[in-house]
Amino acid sequence: MSTSGSALPHPMAPLRRPWPRSASLAAALCLAVVLGVHLGAVPIAASDWLQGPWQDHATTAGAHVLWQLRLPRIVLTLAVGAALGLAGTLCQALFRNPMAEPGLLGVTSGAAAAVALALTLFSSLHQALPPDARLWITPVVGFAGALAVCLTLQRLSRWLAPGSIAALLLCGLALQAMTFALVGLCSFMASDDQLRAINFWTLGSLAGATWTMALVMLVALGLLGLGARALAPQLNALALGEAAAAHVGIDVERLRRAAIAIVALLAALAVAWCGSIGFIGLMAPHLARQLVGADLRRVLPNAMLAGALLLLxxxxxxxxxAVPAEIPVGIFSALIGAPWFLVLLRGAVRRMGSA
Incomplete structure (x- = not known):
């Protein structure tokens, strides 16, 4: 996959009146939240809003579903979608390639491999844990697996070709293939119950969301979002090429390490809560650039809004x-994202042919 800067528009390309478009995106997200709250097997009445999450024993089924199930799930969905959109934008800016996304670094598959190993080899230990601890063990294991892949990726890329973004990308693809093979091996060894758990997690699900999960994700997203915003001017300069960025005084290697660290943490947190969800990090940056141009100072917040909207x-x-059953959310993100990827690929081939 090319890392040429010609694939992305210039960050300083002028675009008139971006703010009304951002407002339209925010309005669409608000509408999706309203629909998400009211759509479901259990209807929500106006009186259900008068109760709050601090009340453990809701007086109606609707109030319990609203405050203990539906709202925390929606908040977590928004935070995870925003994190994936932000991570995808940073990936595309770092690799200078419109088809880059967090999965290329192996973060998603690393988390999936760690969870598959835990479910297959340590299922008895998992069942012996208290219910509260059992709720957190899968996210913790997934987060650890994602970070382990990121650390391995950094060491491999430094060993093979220090400072090369192309080497980083190729190492990520190799690690992704290895971790996918590990997931396949675990699936082959798993029992029927373990196999269903592995498949459901690797396809992505936001079931089981709690207020604690949502708040942890929101705090992490806020801190990492501020870090990404601080890198935006330097990443804008990187769009002109590594040599040009270094010429204006940017430490490209330090910038690369900082951006990769933020991407890794964002993707690891997102995958830890809800499993593997593809293409959100690919689609959200493109929607944002179409709305507000290529300046990352505007693209980053709009990509977060777009990612939240797409995942919601x-x-x-x-x-x-499929009420009362639930379809893995990764299926829908792939159904939307795969055609989008083909459109992007066709556009890239046309640009290469006309160059």
Missing amino acids: VADTLARTL
Whole structure:
């Protein structure tokens, strides 16, 4: 995959009146939240809003579903979608390639491999844990697996070709293939119950969301979002090429390490909570650039809004189309994202042919 800067528009390309478009995106997200709250197997009445999450024993089924199930799930969905959109934007800016996304670094598959190993080899230990601890063990294991892959990726890329973004990308693809093979081996060894758990997690699900999960994700997203915003001017300069960025005084290696660290943490947190969800990090940056141009100072917040919107729409479809069953949300994100990827690929081939 090329890392040429010609694939992305210039960050300083002028675009008139971006703010009304951002407002339209925010309005669409608000509408999706309203629909997400009210769509589902259990209807929500106006009186259900008068109760709050601090009340453990809701007086109606609707109030319990609203405050203990649906709202925390929607908040977590918004935070995870925003994190994936932000991570995808940073990936595309770092690699200077419009088809880059966090999965190329092996973060998603690393988390999946760690969870598959835990479910297959340590299932008895998992069952012996208290219910509260059992709720957190899968996210913790997934986060650890994602970070382990990121650390391995950094060491491999430094060993093979220090400072090379292309080497980083190729090492990520190799690690992704290895971890996918590990998931396949675990699936082959797993029992029927373990196999269902592995498949459901690797396809992505936001079921089981809690207020604690949502708040942890929101705090992490806020801190990492501030870090990404601080890198935006330097990443804008990197769009002109590594040599040009170094010429204006940017430490490209330090910038690369900082951006990769933020991407790794964002993707690891997102995958840890909800499993593997593809293409959100690919689609959200493109939607943002179409709305507000290529300046990352504007693209980053709009990519977060776009990622939140895309994942919320996918999750609402996942939990409402087959009531009372639930379809893995990764299926819907792939159904939307795969055609999008083909359109991007066709555009890239046309640009290469006309160059």
